[in-house]
Amino acid sequence: MDQFVLNWIFIGASFALYIGIAIWARAGSTSEFYAAGRGVHPVLNGMATGADWMSAASFISMAGLIAFVGYDNSTFLMGWTGGYVLLALMLAPYLRKFGKFTVPEFIGDRFYSPTARLVAVICLIVASITYVIGQMTGVGVAFGRFLEVDNTTGLLIGAAVVFAYAVFGGMKGVTYTQVAQYVVLITAYTIPAIFISLELTGNPIPGLGLFGNEVASGEPLLAKLDQIVTELGFAEYTTRNSDTLNMVLFTLSLMIGTAGLPHVIMRFFTVPTVADARWSAGWALVFIALLYLTAPAVGAMARLNITNQFWPEGTQGEAVSLETIETSPEYNWMLTWQKTGLLNWEDKNGDGKIQYYNDANADMQARAESSGWTGNELTKFDRDILVLANPEIANLPGWVIGLVAAGGLAAALSTAAGLLLAISSAVSHDLMKGQLTPDMSEANELLSARIAMAVAIAVATYLGLNPPGFAAQTVALAFGIAAASIFPALMMGIFSKRVNNTGAVAGMLVGLIVTVIYIFLHKGWFFIPDTNSYTDAAPLFLGIKSTSFGAVGALLNFATAILVSNATAAPPKEIQELVESVRIPRGAGAAAADH
Amino acid sequence: MSDKPENNAYWAANIRIVTWCLVIWAIVPFGFGILLQPVMPGFAFWVAQQGSILVFLAIIFFYAWRMNALDREHGVDEQ
Numbered sequence: 001m002d003q004f005v006l007n008w009i010f011i012g013a014s015f016a017l018y019i020g021i022a023i024w025a026r027a028g029s030t031s032e033f034y035a036a037g038r039g040v041h042p043v044l045n046g047m048a049t050g051a052d053w054m055s056a057a058s059f060i061s062m063a064g065l066i067a068f069v070g071y072d073n074s075t076f077l078m079g080w081t082g083g084y085v086l087l088a089l090m091l092a093p094y095l096r097k098f099g100k101f102t103v104p105e106f107i108g109d110r111f112y113s114p115t116a117r118l119v120a121v122i123c124l125i126v127a128s129i130t131y132v133i134g135q136m137t138g139v140g141v142a143f144g145r146f147l148e149v150d151n152t153t154g155l156l157i158g159a160a161v162v163f164a165y166a167v168f169g170g171m172k173g174v175t176y177t178q179v180a181q182y183v184v185l186i187t188a189y190t191i192p193a194i195f196i197s198l199e200l201t202g203n204p205i206p207g208l209g210l211f212g213n214e215v216a217s218g219e220p221l222l223a224k225l226d227q228i229v230t231e232l233g234f235a236e237y238t239t240r241n242s243d244t245l246n247m248v249l250f251t252l253s254l255m256i257g258t259a260g261l262p263h264v265i266m267r268f269f270t271v272p273t274v275a276d277a278r279w280s281a282g283w284a285l286v287f288i289a290l291l292y293l294t295a296p297a298v299g300a301m302a303r304l305n306i307t308n309q310f311w312p313e314g315t316q317g318e319a320v321s322l323e324t325i326e327t328s329p330e331y332n333w334m335l336t337w338q339k340t341g342l343l344n345w346e347d348k349n350g351d352g353k354i355q356y357y358n359d360a361n362a363d364m365q366a367r368a369e370s371s372g373w374t375g376n377e378l379t380k381f382d383r384d385i386l387v388l389a390n391p392e393i394a395n396l397p398g399w400v401i402g403l404v405a406a407g408g409l410a411a412a413l414s415t416a417a418g419l420l421l422a423i424s425s426a427v428s429h430d431l432m433k434g435q436l437t438p439d440m441s442e443a444n445e446l447l448s449a450r451i452a453m454a455v456a457i458a459v460a461t462y463l464g465l466n467p468p469g470f471a472a473q474t475v476a477l478a479f480g481i482a483a484a485s486i487f488p489a490l491m492m493g494i495f496s497k498r499v500n501n502t503g504a505v506a507g508m509l510v511g512l513i514v515t516v517i518y519i520f521l522h523k524g525w526f527f528i529p530d531t532n533s534y535t536d537a538a539p540l541f542l543g544i545k546s547t548s549f550g551a552v553g554a555l556l557n558f559a560t561a562i563l564v565s566n567a568t569a570a571p572p573k574e575i576q577e578l579v580e581s582v583r584i585p586r587g588a589g590a591a592a593a594d595h
Numbered sequence: 596m597s598d599k600p601e602n603n604a605y606w607a608a609n610i611r612i613v614t615w616c617l618v619i620w621a622i623v624p625f626g627f628g629i630l631l632q633p634v635m636p637g638f639a640f641w642v643a644q645q646g647s648i649l650v651f652l653a654i655i656f657f658y659a660w661r662m663n664a665l666d667r668e669h670g671v672d673e674q
Binding site for chain 2: 071074078086222239240247252273278282285292293296580584586588
């Protein structure tokens with residue numbers, strides 16, 4: 001069967017499944033709409049959190065970033081899983097005990113101030129929209145490939161699908177849809193990885209195969225990979241090439257940001273008890289870890305396969321010929337991906353072969369001179385295509401390719417929908433109903449929620465046409481913003497009785513504004529290209545890249561809030577009692593029933 | 596709700612557990628995964644790409660188990 005048709009059968013079947021479940025378990029009240037009822041088992045809630053969390057960045061983009069950089073990009077793995085420890089130990093049980101629906105609601109009540117709630121809404125919207133831009137980048141890559149159109153058209157079609165999906169249909173009120181999406185995406189991610197790991201190392205578990213021996217050479221896989229990439233002038237895969245400070249701060253920003261992202265935090269409002277909130281965070285990480293333990297193997301093995309395809313006789317032999325690329329079925333993936341504009345090559349020296357090497361490396365320049373090469377001829381390889389192209393590169397059966405297509409879209413759609421729900425509930429529940437028009441009817445609340453979603457998608461699509469980086473890098477900026485603004489306010493609200501309204505508002509504003517300005521100075525104002533004054537290659541402050549700045553922003557937030565609070569009056573007695581009660585699990589059921 | 600000194604003892608015990616968990620949470624990825632990379636590159640690579648994730652899982656499940664027991668010891672669990 002034609003691959004194009006097969007892809008659409010898998011995508012169509014998975015969508016039919018989600019829509020079927022959505023209809024079967026339709027949300028009835030606003031309570032179910034926002035928090036999916038409170039009757040969800042921790043294991044299922046963990047799976048749904050996994051689907052919400054693992055986005056286009058995790059599924060489509062992350063392994064590609066690891067593949068072409070190696071050890072340095074382990075920061076994504078540690079950062080995006082380590083944040084769950086902060087979430088489980090410092091936020092989840094207390095927010096569940098507090099028993100409301102949204103993050104701004106907690107901040108508004110704890111800091112007894114509508115201003116604090118408003119500032120939290122702004123922080124939430126800025127972080128979430130940046131995150132949706134990253135999703136749109138990934139959606140564009142996936143739709144571009146599977147509709148066989150260019151990336152821009154793919155992005156516009158993807159935006160229309162996300163819009164229809166989030167505004168009219170499923171939403172995330174239905175936890176069971178997300179459980180199905182998790183199952184689709186994890187199956188799609190692991191099956192090709194298992195095939196490839198068996199093929200290369202004989203070990204069916206990719207995370208173990210990565211540290212095993214390559215069957216073909218009998219050498220350790222990583223040693224083999226280090227050898228061939230260095231022979232082509234690239235940096236060694238397993239060693240560190242970036243500086244310690246940025247690695248530490250970037251990892252920390254991703255961790256704190258994970259615990260500050262509203263669409264993830266919202267999930268912990270939906271479990272039945274405080275004890276379940278603790279278990280839920282653990283189960284969420286179990287299901288996330290299945291993908292994150294596999295991703296580094298996917299990256300390393302894909303890099304090995306790609307390099308071998310370009311140098312079929314080994315790195316010291318002859319490069320692959322243009323004729324082979326154009327005629328051999330093994331190289332068919334290159335022709336299909338070329339159509340998206342995300343992969344390209346050019347026979348610069350006209351020798352009928354495509355030499356792929358690092359032309360900035362001095363040793364390679366010497367070899368190029370003696371061999372008559374005139375530069376690297378693999379002119380474009382977008383990191384975001386690696387995971388989707390991976391089964392084709394490894395020559396896996398057509399149904400695996402179709403499955404990966406469905407999985408990538410499940411990842412992007414579930415997260416985009418979750419974020420859009422967070423944005424729309426902040427606008428309709430916290431901003432409109434909570435502040436501007438408190439007597440708004442329930443129908444108007446839902447209408448304003450949908451308008452907010454539509455505006456958010458339009459903005460994200462427009463900016464997604466010129467994204468500030470690959471999907472995972474854009475998403476990393478969103479984490480920086482969440483880390484600098486939301487997490488410190490939540491944490492201090494629980495762990496300190498002394499931080500007051502003035503302190504919290506000042507802290508959030510300083511964290512948000514300083515971080516956003518730092519990012520705009522490096523990535524362009526509102527991410528518009530060529531409006532930046534600095535680059536991440538030569539950053540403004542202490543060599544800290546804009547992607548790593550979230551941790552600094554969080555520190556500024558904490559420091560400002562504590563200094564300002566100590567200079568102003570302590571919170572009133574009833575707020576101190578509220579903090580006391582949030583810290584004690586007993587009575588959680590009552591708190592939930594009050595609403 | 597139980598009386599105040601009992602709640603303070605519960606909260607102090609919670610802070611101790613959280614602190615120790617966070618110490619391990621920080622040492623494994625930042626210490627073994629990143630800072631000690633020049634000293635033991637092979638182990639650091641494994642910690643950065645596999646080990647730290649497994650440690651995070653262990654921390655969260657230990658915390659959930661320990662805290663749920665602590666709730667009962669101090670009589671502040673949900674009934």
